[in-house]
Amino acid sequence: MAGIRHLIIFFLLFDLSIGMNIRDQSSQLSERIDCFPESELIFSNYSKDKCLERNCLFDDWVPSDTIQCYLRPNYGYILRENPQQTENGIRLRLQRNQAVGSMFPAPIENIVLDVQHYTNDIIRFRLYDEDNQRYEVPIPLSPASSQVSSAQYEFHHWSDPLRDNILSFSIKRQSNQATLFDTSLGGLILNDQFLQIVTRLQSPHIYGFGENNYDTLKHNVNKRT
Numbered sequence: 001m002a003g004i005r006h007l008i009i010f011f012l013l014f015d016l017s018i019g020m021n022i023r024d025q026s027s028q029l030s031e032r033i034d035c036f037p038e039s040e041l042i043f044s045n046y047s048k049d050k051c052l053e054r055n056c057l058f059d060d061w062v063p064s065d066t067i068q069c070y071l072r073p074n075y076g077y078i079l080r081e082n083p084q085q086t087e088n089g090i091r092l093r094l095q096r097n098q099a100v101g102s103m104f105p106a107p108i109e110n111i112v113l114d115v116q117h118y119t120n121d122i123i124r125f126r127l128y129d130e131d132n133q134r135y136e137v138p139i140p141l142s143p144a145s146s147q148v149s150s151a152q153y154e155f156h157h158w159s160d161p162l163r164d165n166i167l168s169f170s171i172k173r174q175s176n177q178a179t180l181f182d183t184s185l186g187g188l189i190l191n192d193q194f195l196q197i198v199t200r201l202q203s204p205h206i207y208g209f210g211e212n213n214y215d216t217l218k219h220n221v222n223k224r225t
Helices: 002-030 049-051
Strands: 077-079 085-088 089-096 110-117 123-129 153-160 166-173 179-182 189-191 194-195
Touching: 077 153, 123 153
Parallel strands: 077 166
Antiparallel strands: 077 089, 085 089, 089 110, 110 123, 153 166, 166 179, 189 194
8 A cells, every 4th residue: 555655646746747847838938038030031041040149049849839049038237336316216327248148249238227207107217328329319308307206106126146137127006016017027138220128018908108100009919020
């Protein structure tokens, strides 16, 4: 009886470990950031070698309709010095993680993240090159309110020690702690001719997000372009 009992326990544990591995793999697949988003185009020349040339990872064992070429999890920027308080917000100075080769030529090595408490209902963040003056679209903006005393949002930032201390940040609604913007997936890329910031979508009901043209007010979050 003892031998049979041990055998049953072994199979139960073995089955549990398989289930956990499948769930872990599924989670990892869903959090991959595509390193070759143009792969479906005719002239993309997509291949494993081309993927590796971008200093990305390639998975030989997933179906072709799954992201095979994806960013390394420690791709991004690291907090270079202590945050600096500004008149109506916070300033973070960041440096690209040198442990990972750049996806494209001419990466922007040092950037500044300015977070501005614009009004009680609006928070604005701006990423820009610290070392070089670059063209910015001249959009006139009303001056920020000097009386932001009851902000309806919270800004949080942190470094991930499991990913070379890559910095992430989030914006939450203060009333119910709902997350509105979350960059913890990583994938922040700033190069001369390629800019990318990634956020988790908290809901499929997205309106007016990003500078893109859409056929409807509500965005189709399943569409890839």
